[in-house]
Amino acid sequence: GQNIDQPTEMTATEGAIVQINCTYQTSGFNGLFWYQQHAGEAPTFLSYNVLDGLEEKGRFSSFLSRSKGYSYLLLKELQMKDSASYLCAVRPYGGRRALTFGSGTRLQVQP
Amino acid sequence: NAGVMQNPRHLVRRRGQEARLRCSPMKGHSHVYWYRQLPEEGLKFMVYLQKENIIDESGMPKERFSAEFPKEGPSILRIQQVVRGDSAAYFCASSPAGLGETQYFGPGTRLLVL
Numbered sequence: 001g002q003n004i005d006q007p008t009e010m011t012a013t014e015g016a017i018v019q020i021n022c023t024y025q026t027s028g029f030n031g032l033f034w035y036q037q038h039a040g041e042a043p044t045f046l047s048y049n050v051l052d053g054l055e056e057k058g059r060f061s062s063f064l065s066r067s068k069g070y071s072y073l074l075l076k077e078l079q080m081k082d083s084a085s086y087l088c089a090v091r092p093y094g095g096r097r098a099l100t101f102g103s104g105t106r107l108q109v110q111p
Numbered sequence: 112n113a114g115v116m117q118n119p120r121h122l123v124r125r126r127g128q129e130a131r132l133r134c135s136p137m138k139g140h141s142h143v144y145w146y147r148q149l150p151e152e153g154l155k156f157m158v159y160l161q162k163e164n165i166i167d168e169s170g171m172p173k174e175r176f177s178a179e180f181p182k183e184g185p186s187i188l189r190i191q192q193v194v195r196g197d198s199a200a201y202f203c204a205s206s207p208a209g210l211g212e213t214q215y216f217g218p219g220t221r222l223l224v225l
Contacts, residue, residue, distance in 0.1 A: 041218065097144070101146075
């Protein structure tokens with residue numbers, strides 16, 4: 001089976017840094033994705049980790065520890081437009097391409 | 112390069128009617144995935160298709176739901192005899208060939224069953 005946990009809601013201040021955690025328990029592992037989803041819109045791809053460590057992409061970074069079943073998404077210099085849901089998704093091993101998504105973390109950025 | 116296209120964006124059906132949702136993948140992508148998102152819930156995988164083949168339908172309800180991706184034309188998700196519980200956002204994603212490839216999502220079809 002597959003289980004992915006992330007906090008339901010978070011609040012942060014414009015200009016600050018926020019870390020969104022994701023823990024997973026899956027029957028296999030072949031990569032972890034982070035997507036951003038604004039209300040009523042499509043998920044947009046943010047990052048992909050398959051090896052342990054930190055991947056940095058502008059204001060967004062994503063970290064993975066496979067041994068701990070743990071990832072986080074780090075957002076720096078928060079902007080109001082970063083208010084959205086952030087979805088953690090895992091792709092299992094073995095050729096299956098279907099992604100298993102967490103329920104998402106709704107981030108509210110305040111002035 | 113156009114992204115993943117889905118139509119219609121909004122669809123209203125009465126109970127018992129049929130719903131047809133269409134998805135055209137990004138140019139150069141040969142793999143299509145359908146996901147469903149219920150209100151306030153995460154995305155749930157339904158089916159994965161390549162041209163003329165269903166590769167993984169482990170997330171599809173056993174009855175009333177079917178999907179196809181013909182040689183020519185868009186992928187279609189078909190829901191027969193819709194019920195109120197089918198009301199959801201249905202997202203299509205596509206990816207190129209290759210196991211490590213990222214899935215890119217379309218804008219979704221929001222189905223409302225009255």
